[in-house]
Amino acid sequence: MARVLHMPEVAAGALEAVLQTWGVAAGVPYAKGEVIATVETDKAVVEVEAEEPGVLLRTLVGEGAAVTVGAPIAVVGAPGEPPEAAEPVLAGLPASGGADRPAGVAGAVPAGPPPAGDPPHDASAPRSQPEPPAQARPLPEAPPPPRAPGSGGGSRTPPRVFSSPLARRLAGEAGLRVEDIPGSGPNGRVVRKDVEAAVAARAVRTTEERAYTEIPHTRMRRAIAARLAESKRTAPHFYLRGTARVDALLALRAQLNRGDLRISVNDLVVKAAACAHARVPAMNVTWSEEAVRAYRQVDLAVAVATEAGLVTPVLRDVAGMTVSRVAAVMREYGERARAGRLRQDELEGGTLTVTNLGMYGTEEFAAIVNPPQAAILAVGAARRQPVVDGDAVVAASVLTVTLSADHRPVDGVVAAEWMKVFLELLENPVTILA
Structure with a gap:
């Protein structure tokens, strides 16, 4: 039916x-x-x-x-x-x-065929309106008042614009009409400086028009702007910065990537963040006006850049995933995000977002919390630099991360404890696989 x-x-x-x-x-x-x-x-x-x-x-x-x-x-x-x-x-x-x-x-029009017997519809043609009843019809306009004697009956000629010969010549060379230029001379006469001012004003307008191109906001861009502006207005942010030596992490990644398996540094970072959440459950929360919600399962979002804007698909039960599973899910989410094929339920939930600009060479940065999540982890690039090892200075690969946290559901001590556990996991990455 x-x-x-x-x-x-x-x-x-x-x-x-x-x-x-x-x-x-x-x-x-x-x-x-x-x-x-x-x-x-x-x-x-x-x-x-x-x-x-x-x-x-x-x-x-x-x-x-x-x-x-x-x-x-x-x-x-x-x-x-x-x-x-x-x-x-x-x-x-x-x-x-x-x-x-x-x-x-x-503003929608039918996309299917019209009903039988209906004439074809042209969306661009104006719709005919029913004729109003006689009492609703507008009265005919009153005839114009008679012209005064000597006023003439034809179309009025524009008033004469006085200008100097030099002004007329300069205006013609610039492609301007002296009739369009305000005059500052006696009785409104257009003089040289008036033409020069008009030419300069046109140059300014042309420069302004060519200085930028307006790109209309997409629905996603408007949503991102509104959401992040609301976060900065309503969520009291605080920030923790930490660094970790990741030589062992990079070596582990090289060992895991033998054969067909492909795991990125970001995959290991996401898994380490989930393990830190499992060890510090006070971070695995979100804020609502009624209560702080503490979750039994660790769901984390990962920022993915697309042509339309930034999206944050959510990985479910990351603490219970293997690293290879994390890599596979993130790769699938990335492909579908860039193709615009993520489902709405895949963009909802999570208590922490991981955003990584290290692949672009950014050493460190701070990000804005994505409400109602409690925090966002900004990951920079791993870089070689001198570090103190005991009494010696050695070269090591160092990774800098910045945790932005919402102070309403998370206290500073909790965030500091989480950061300590997270950095230890990065420096001892075998524990991530346990």
């Missing part, structure tokens, strides 16, 4: 989403689990899968339309139902500005 397919609430608290693409065309049957549509939220692109087999009878919104959550987006039916089965369902939908436009859809 034909029914309406509504825009799902793909993100908690979302009021609107963009229907990015249709996965199937109108009149084409689909199987259970097949992607019917792809929806864009503030954070990611979410695939809407079919809960049961069926056929897409009619699409109600076009690709790229912003749609209110819960609004109709299509009419679907059971396998084998003809397109005509959509007509009774369409007749029951409330109209909102057009015969086929469902309520709650912002």
